[in-house]
Amino acid sequence: MEKKIQLPLDEETILSLHAGDTVLLSGTLITGRDAAHLRLIQTLEKGEDLPIELKGEVIYYVGPAPASPNHFVGSAGPTSSYRMDPFTPTLLDVGLKGIIGKGDRSQRVIDALVRNKAVYFAAIGGLGALIAQTITKSEVLAYADLGTEAIHRFWIEDFPVVVAIDAYGNNLYQIEQAKYRKE
Amino acid sequence: MRILQTSLLTQKVKELFIEANVDIGPSLVDRLRSAMEAEASPIGKNVLAKIIANDEYAKREKIAICQDTGVSVVFIDIGQDVHFDGGDFNEAIHEGVRQAYKEGYLRKSVVSDPLFDRKNTQDNTPAIIHLRIIPGNEVLIKVMPKGFGSENMSTLKLFAPSVGIEGVKRFIIETIEKAGPNACPPMIVGVGIGGTFEQAALIAKRAVLRGPDHPNLDPRYYELEKELLDLANRLGIGPAGMGGSTTVLAVNIEHHPTHIASIPVAINISCHASRHAEGVL
Numbered sequence: 003m004e005k006k007i008q009l010p011l012d013e014e015t016i017l018s019l020h021a022g023d024t025v026l027l028s029g030t031l032i033t034g035r036d037a038a039h040l041r042l043i044q045t046l047e048k049g050e051d052l053p054i055e056l057k058g059e060v061i062y063y064v065g066p067a068p069a070s071p072n073h074f075v076g077s078a079g080p081t082s083s084y085r086m087d088p089f090t091p092t093l094l095d096v097g098l099k100g101i102i103g104k105g106d107r108s109q110r111v112i113d114a115l116v117r118n119k120a121v122y123f124a125a126i127g128g129l130g131a132l133i134a135q136t137i138t139k140s141e142v143l144a145y146a147d148l149g150t151e152a153i154h155r156f157w158i159e160d161f162p163v164v165v166a167i168d169a170y171g172n173n174l175y176q177i178e179q180a181k182y183r184k185e
Numbered sequence: 186m187r188i189l190q191t192s193l194l195t196q197k198v199k200e201l202f203i204e205a206n207v208d209i210g211p212s213l214v215d216r217l218r219s220a221m222e223a224e225a226s227p228i229g230k231n232v233l234a235k236i237i238a239n240d241e242y243a244k245r246e247k248i249a250i251c252q253d254t255g256v257s258v259v260f261i262d263i264g265q266d267v268h269f270d271g272g273d274f275n276e277a278i279h280e281g282v283r284q285a286y287k288e289g290y291l292r293k294s295v296v297s298d299p300l301f302d303r304k305n306t307q308d309n310t311p312a313i314i315h316l317r318i319i320p321g322n323e324v325l326i327k328v329m330p331k332g333f334g335s336e337n338m339s340t341l342k343l344f345a346p347s348v349g350i351e352g353v354k355r356f357i358i359e360t361i362e363k364a365g366p367n368a369c370p371p372m373i374v375g376v377g378i379g380g381t382f383e384q385a386a387l388i389a390k391r392a393v394l395r396g397p398d399h400p401n402l403d404p405r406y407y408e409l410e411k412e413l414l415d416l417a418n419r420l421g422i423g424p425a426g427m428g429g430s431t432t433v434l435a436v437n438i439e440h441h442p443t444h445i446a447s448i449p450v451a452i453n454i455s456c457h458a459s460r461h462a463e464g465v466l
């Protein structure tokens with residue numbers, strides 16, 4: 003059964019999610035990947051204000067392909083999350099509530115998710131064409147010079163994800179892979 | 186001697202990159218379908234169904250299968266009786282890439298310098314070009330938009346011969362295990378064994394290019410490919426790494442004579458979006 007969830011996330015919703023839940027997300031989120039993360043962290047390290055408010059937000063690790071004439075965005079699947087691992091705890095500590103990416107996270111990230119009652123969703127890598135259909139509008143929020151890596155706001159409708167690491171620290175990758183591993 | 190205009194090369198490279206990025210091809214879809222039938226995990230089955238739906242949708246709508254339309258790798262075999270006329274050969278290839286990524290709405294993912302100013306070149310050039318001279322007067326072109334979620338999981342090691350077949354197998358399986366969800370499984374695993382440091386890597390990439398339907402013709406390597414496929418699919422990683430019995434669709438090995446002191450082994454990982462297209466001039 004797919005759960006339908008509205009973004010931004012509230013605490014009650016976050017606590018109701020469990021690793022392995024299939025979820026359809028609607029509402030708005032922000033995007034950001036390697037280059038944007040680097041800038042966000044450098045800004046925080048300098049003690050300056052971020053160009054966007056992270057409190058309560060969900061961030062999607064994506065660098066979309068350009069939109070063709072009949073589409074709002076081009077192909078827009080997730081990129082590997084581990085590259086953001088060094089930056090993620092800091093962003094969670096300043097109020098980020100949800101993340102969408104692909105692949106497992108470091109223990110430091112898992113600890114930060116639990117500490118901040120936040121959730122990590124996995125989108126399916128290589129599903130860019132289908133996922134793009136669930137994005138109904140896109141707007142650049144910050145770092146426009148980064149092109150595809152700029153921070154965008156996306157409006158989404160029934161964006162398909164799976165809860166990969168919940169606010170209790172349960173990890174879909176470990177749980178599910180163990181079931182099918184044959185020695 | 187056959188004279189070929191480099192503008193034809195540009196045109197062909199352009200067409201092939203657009204085709205490769207929107208159409209995964211029937212052999213991969215067939216392989217995904219039979220994997221879906223056999224998949225033990227319900228989540229895994231669902232992931233495979235979505236991947237197939239994505240590939241069909243991308244083809245129908247002519248949009249990129251995956252947003253990571255990769256670094257543009259071009260393999261060209263040039264008949265030795267061909268003479269290129271009309272401009273710089275390499276530039277003609279880069280121009281084909283430039284046009285494909287612009288007109289095909291493909292993502293530009295190349296930075297000009299790996300270490301210092303990682304500035305996007307804005308047109309996905311330069312292409313990575315691999316050339317061979319062959320007999321005849323034809324030019325065979327294969328293109329591979331190579332995504333880096335899986336490329337980053339690739340590796341190379343030069344072993345002492347004493348590690349033997351068992352050591353090589355262990356290295357390959359460990360590499361697949363480490364790649365895990367990051368490489369967007371189910372993967373196609375290209376293995377290059379032998380040659381030198383750089384040759385091993387190149388034949389590993391050529392092995393990926395064979396796709397899921399062309400096993401090694403040497404019966405010993407054929408058996409090894411099958412055994413490695415079975416071992417890899419016991420890891421439990423599954424589609425998208427969300428658990429299951431489909432982690433790898435094919436292990437393709439290419440081998441080459443090597444030095445008395447070494448077994449070079451390169452492993453080039455490709456995701457399920459293992460895209461390529463080929464054409465002849």
Ligand code: SF4
Nearest residue numbers: 128251332334369456
């Ligand atoms: S690894 Fe392949 S399928 Fe996954 S995001 Fe990269 S190019 Fe796409």
